[in-house]
Amino acid sequence: MAQTVLVVGGAGAQGIPIVQALSSDPKYAVRVLTRNPDSETAKELLALPNVSIATGDASNEADLRKAFQGVDLAFVNTNSFALGIRAEIYWGMRIFDIAVQSGVKHYIWSALEDALTLSGYDEACRVGHYEGKSRVTEWMKSKPQTPMKWSVLTTGPYIEMLHELLRPTKLDDGTWVxxxxxxxxxxxxxxxxxxxxxxxxxLDTPEESAGLNVKISIEHASGEQVASAFTAVTGQPARYESVPATQWLKDSPPGPPSYKMGSQYEGNTPDDPTLLTVEQNFSNWWNLYQRSAGNTGLLKTDYAFLDRVIPGRVKSVREWMEKVQYTGERRFVIKSYSGN
Known part of the structure; x- marks a missing residue:
């Protein structure tokens, strides 16, 4: 009999490939929690084999309890940008509680790096959407593997952002920058x-994965590597330019620089001191990656481990560009940073 997997955040950029991967295996029946079951994304997911939709909000306890009924396994990705730091910490803990109470056997928390701790508590590396998730991870580490096994999946910037927030511009002479x-x-x-x-x-290997924080990435790519990969794949000239964060926020903003991320969530306000503005958050975000060159800085990945557990994974920016036939043109991947 198939095990039921609840995917919280299953209609988002990260959740969609999870639903696709699990639904391809008949031993899993995938249940996707979404606020909008009539969206095109929800309809596309529902068309996959072994997929059902649960209507509800991931920050509503009644909706969560209903969605978790009869669930064996769970993957949970909360919306950091919509919730803000404080609410994400609360719901990250509370959803874990509800999963235990519902009889879930194995629970996966979608996390981001503990940037503040890794930087030696340097405020210049305090990233709001990393902080909430990483604090939940640290809390989970105090929990036993009974009655519910748990694992953490730590991700980072999607390479698909090269279609959108990190997309190059084309100069009049044909050079992409x-x-x-x-x-x-x-x-x-x-x-x-x-x-x-x-x-x-x-989920396939709980005997090894329980208690692990699985950190995934393709490679640690510099700006020069991105530009050279583009030229190698497309044959078009390209270069990398390092610019101040203030310029990047002006030219390619992830949202209004003064907007406090999470301020629209119920109970939060624009003057909430626990929230960071887009400018504060993403300036610090770039500080973190400035200090992560060559897989020897603040953020490190065990690539040998990934080669073993994800055989055939994409291992370079160039390989990804070849796979998706990357052209530098815009494609939308990520939801609104306000959570709308």
């Missing part, structure tokens, strides 16, 4: 398809 506030650092990009494969490995 990638402008990041990265200096000589590197970004351990994550390929969304690999997220699905990693979650499937965790």
């Amino acid at each position: 990638f402008q990041f506030p990265l200096k000589d650092g590197a970004v351990p990009f994550v390929h969304l398809d690999d997220v699905g494969r990693a979650v499937k490995w965790i």
Whole structure:
């Protein structure tokens, strides 16, 4: 009999490849929690084999309890940008509680790096959407593996952001320019398809994955590597330019620089001191990657481990560009940073 997997955040950029990966295996019946069952994404997911839709909000306890009924396994990705730090910490803990009470056997928390701790508590590396998730991870580490096994999947910037927030601009002379506030650092990009494969490995092998924090990425890519990969794949000239974060926020903003992320969530306000503005958050986000060059800085990935558990994974920016036939043109991947 198939095990029922609840995917919280299943209609988002990260959740979709997870639903696709799990639904391809008849031993899993996938239940997706979404607020909008009539959306095109929900309809596309419902068309996959072994997929059902649960209507509800991931920050509503009654909806969560209903969605968790009869669930064996769970993957939970909360919306950091919509919730804000404080609410994400609360709901990250509370959803775990509800999963235990509902009889879930194995629970996966979708996390991001503990940037503040890794930087030696440098406020310049305090990233709001990383802080909430990483604090829940640290709390989970105090929990036993009974009655519910748990694992953590730590991701990072999606390489698919090269279609959108990190997209290059084309000059009149035909040169494509990638402008990041990265200096000589590197970004351990994550390929969304690999997220699905990693979650499937965790659920397929609980005897090894229980208690693990599985950190995934393609490679630690510098700005120069991104530009050279583009030229190698497309044959078009490209270069990388390091720019100040203030310029990047002006030219390629993830949202209004003064907007406090999570301020629209019920109970939060625009003057909430626990929230960071888009400018504060993403300036610090780039600081983190400026200090992560060569897989020897603040953020590190065990690539040998990933080669073993995700065989055939995408291992470079160039390989990803070849796979998706990347052209530098815009494609929308990520939901609104306000959570709308």
